Amino acid sequence: MPSGVEIERKFLVGRPPPDLETYPSNRIDQGYLAITDQGVEVRIRNYGGRSFLTIKSGGGEVRIEEEIEIDERRFRSLWPLTEGRRICKRRYLIPAKAGARVELDVYDGALSGLVTAEVEFESQDAAAAFTAPSWLGREITNEPAYKNQRLAVRGLPDG
Secondary structure (H helix, E strand, O other), X not given: OOOOEEEEEEEEOOOOOOOHHHOOEEEEEEEEEEEOOOOOEEEEEEEOOEEEEEEEOOOOOEEEEEEEEEOHHHHHHHHHHHOOOEEEXXXXXXXXXXXXXXEEEXXXXXXXXXXXXXXXXXXXXXXXXXXXXXXXXXEOOOOHHHOHHHHHHHOOOOO
């Protein structure tokens, strides 16, 4: 796949692994500067002491993503513009089979109680071949209600 393309599957997690706290993690503060009707988003994110401006295309398993590191001053300057369109979560990095890595997100604030996991792949074939561990739960890759931009604006999905 060309550079700037993200291939990922997303899952709803009912019960994280019992040893979750043994994996590396970082708090993520993420806010959206713009979200279009076509699903294009412009967001800023701070995690691990670094800040980024990210532009993504619509939803689904394959999409365009460009991430640009920005300095802390720019992040602080832009953060107020994301008011009402923010999420906070703790991301755990968990190794999986076949060299894959699960990014498990435990949400805070208004989204408290929500736990999701994303797995990124080098190709669509690798994504199709991935067998998810049972603890990952239901796949929500193509469910718009669980996209971070939607969660930031509308909160938890109904039911």
